[in-house]
Amino acid sequence: MSDFKELIDRDKVQQCPRHYVLALTDTLNVMNGKWKLPIIASLLHGKIRFKDLQENIDKITPRMLSKELKELELNGIIERKVYNQTPVLIEYILTDSGKNITSVIDSMIDWGMLHRTEAIKSRWP
Amino acid sequence: MSDFKELIDRDKVQQCPRHYVLALTDTLNVMNGKWKLPIIASLLHGKIRFKDLQENIDKITPRMLSKELKELELNGIIERKVYNQTPVLIEYILTDSGKNITSVIDSMIDWGMLHRTEAIKSRWP
């Protein structure tokens, strides 16, 4: 039985260990907002540059891209590599943690699809 | 191999099926914001009333609680049951979909904890 589910049976939500709560809010912070997941998805290809990200992600402004990249780097999801060429070359890549987050995304997709079929069943049973 | 992960290997992010994207954004919408997960966690106990939710969830205002409950109901995560007693009794409970979302929460906790240990490793290797 999973860690969180046992809370259902044992009525322990209040005592949910702090490190679980921290882990959960970490994950929420990594994904939240309009741009984090599109950026992570773009990085699944491999290393990529600022301008290519901007072209890849529809309608993101350089300001938002810059801000989100900084947060993702701070959170240890991506790494920023600077090459002292000219013009300067900067590449972004996913860390191992960043790659692993696909497992969360997968479970979100699974739930989302299940939820849609459930919603359809309950509206037109 | 999971649905999303195969994108890493086959360079297919651009062609990611629309229903996966819809499922993912559904899930994000269900969880996003400051209050949705605390509310879902409180409901894991079973049925609960407005005032008890308010006491359970630290610093939520009735306005936010009311707004979030409405959204969760619209999204088919919770059900609102009205009993015509006096004073009126209203109970909120998780739907089956609402209960299932614990699988997503579990995978978020798993990733979050892994991510913390990875982050520690990379800072003090």
Add this chain to the structure above:
DNA sequence: ATTAGTACTATACTTTTGTATACTAAGAAT
């Protein structure tokens, strides 16, 4: 008539998130 309990809603405000547009720094090529 007043007080109290339940489940909210209204109004005004602050903070966070996102947009639009223009601009900068550094070196290389012309």
Add this chain to the structure above:
DNA sequence: ATTCTTAGTATACAAAAGTATAGTACTAAT
């Protein structure tokens, strides 16, 4: 000297999310 490229930053603004505080509608008991 001017222009080009990459990788952003600055400024001003709009919209969304969240907060604070007060008030409403209903009924029941005192």
